[in-house]
Amino acid sequence: MNTPRNLGGFALALALLAAGAAQAQSGSGYFRYGDARLALKHAIAVAEDPSDPADEPRTLVFLSAQPLDAAAVAAAFDALDAVREQAPAGGYVRVCIAADGSECGLFYSPEGFNSGGYGELALQRDEPAHVAGRWQLAQGEFLGTPYDFDLRFDTAITPAPGDALPAGGGAPGAAYNAWLAALAKGDVAALRRMGGDDARGRFPEDDPGTVKESLKSLRDGEPLQAQIARGRQHGDQAVLWVEGVDRDDIRRRGRVLMRRSQAGWQHVESDLDSVEE
Template sequence: MGAAQAQSASGHFRYGTARLAVQHAVAVAEEPTDLAEQRRTLVFLSAAPLDAQRIAAAFDPLDAVREQAPPGGFVRICITADGNECGLFYSPEGFNSGGYGELQLQRHQAAAVAGRWALAEGDFLGTPYDFDLRFDAPVVPAPGNALPAGGGAPGAAYSAWLAALAQGDVAALRRMGGEDARWRFPEDDPGTVKESLKSLRDGEPVQAVIARGRQHGDEVVLWVEGVDRDEIRRRGRVLMRRDASGWHRVESDLESVE
């Protein structure tokens, strides 16, 4: 289905002398943590069609839109589970805004979202901007099959990777680290190994409770929670990928929990 799933959009976003006239809308669901109240709807507005399925399947939907390089850029609208705005982003300027203008939703459901967000006049460090954005689109869910608590084989691989990381077991990390392990843990560069251990440990739990997962082909997203080495509780998502040697941790998106 891809780009054909994009529905209607109209209006504009102006930042200084740059102006984007939007004609297409794609909406996807985002679950930054396993808590239902933190789920969000992301609406991407552009002048040309975008591949909705590709965006919905991405670990980072924003990156998936950037990779498609829509002419003139794009606008991302973030809507919280309770129907409030959680920010507006405009590319290519890299402009972020929140709390300005008026968001009115005509529909805010799991399957579809429609509304208008407008600001007649704004100023950011001397640069004027304004927008009037209308959108109506189905919310495209992330593809894949649900995994139970524990995350199955990918969850076990992540737990084993965390244990090796906590213990500083470099030999195990080389086996479990996938292609990244070649440059993270070179056998002839102990300095790089030390820096890699420190970098990977920062913000990663020592142990994790895996609430559930979602598998799409050779990729799995795990929703996890745990305490890191600094006794800070972390909650969020982990991307796992499978190759010929098994499941490997690719990326984490974890936030501190107050």
């Protein structure tokens, strides 16, 4: 029986869409380090938000032997952690592409190998929503271990999800500064309430020694009060870009992860660096 013309056209359109989707997230090539060789079959790319507002955004391309969930990686506070959870055994390669199209290093797992400035990166597409290119090195050596690679990728760039928070970070920003105030005062009861499940282990009611160590550990590197430059919320998770001076008069700047529970917004993690005045 002949296929009706309109159904045939519809089937062709579906086939073209499927081919386009496959092309929009493709990766190939390999990475060899010593006797270890990782064959690459898939690629995703995510837009990285810089921790310092003065830094330009970068694109992170991840190539792996098995498919990766680009949306989950883009939504994660730490993209590398999200990729490790998805590809714990197979390994992966992360390619960093700067805003000007140059390479800003690569990382190879499971060997934990960093490299940059070697080989040749050629981009065929370098757009806000798509990146395609090839980075290859015929022969390299690190501390006596030979390595070489041929990395090919053609993939859409997945942005971080969420909506911008109002000035000051809204409710998550207020909760972070309240947590900092409790930390500075040593208000353990408030820290238990605002720190989520992790706080129960940090501040046990029957172990004052652990409480003292936890206070010292958490105070190191956290500002006494934070100025919040901007924030982004995605569901019950919010990322804040903060800056402030810690108890040692060192200026800190970076990102903070907040999560909303039935008890309200709670501090989860900070990624802050010291900056010069």
